[in-house]
Amino acid sequence: IAVLLGIWILQERISRLTLVGIVVIMLGNILMGCYRCGAGRSAGQSALLGWLLALLAMLLWSATPVIAKVLLRRFTPLALSGLRLTAAGVLLLLLSLLVDGPGCYRTLNARQWLLFVLKGCIISGGAFTLYFYGLQRVKVSVASALEQLAPILTFFYIWLFFRESISLTEAAIVLLILCGALLAIAGDYCRQRDNFSDHQSCSS
Secondary structure, eight states: OHHHHHHHHSOOOOOHHHHHHHHHHHHHHHHHHHHHHHHHHHHOHHHHHHHHHHHHHHHHHTTHHHHHHHHTTTSOHHHHHHHHHHHHHHHHHHHHHHHTOTHHHHTOOHHHHHHHHIIIIIIIHHHHHHHHHHHTTSOHHHHHHHHTTHHHHHHHHHHHHSOOOOOHHHHHHHHHHHHHHHHHHHHHHHHHHHHHHHHHHHHO
16 A cells, blocks of 8 residues: 555656565465454454454554655654654543543553653654654655565564464465565665666766
């Protein structure tokens, strides 16, 4: 979705190899969604609802690279990251106080507060700042392809910290998504290299 929005709104052009990679990524995500929905039905309605909500989050997130790309014409990556986290933090804090009440914060211990700071300020802040710096230099299609590398690390983390089992089907789908991401990145690299070579030829 992000790639289609980038082509439509930002008039970005992508190579055939990048397009193939994106199609492979989409296929992998569809297969993972079907597999998870099947697992969710066998595990119960709660698990199925969780995956449907995650799907909705993915649809909302797909607009982020395009909107950020437009805003980066006006703001620096650091300023955009700060504005985004500050605005979202204030709004969600007010919503949380309205829905959950202040009692949910009184029960937090020092370790939990430390995790909040680590997650909110260091991990989220650092990740978005680096992401916006990268997005400033590459196309939305490439940035979206790079995001698909995250599930590989996520699968490693859930195995390492939560000892959750990973089926062979899930591992195969993750590898498929990885192949698609690498194809999309390689396609953009080849396109930029060819454009640079053509520019050098015209200059000489």
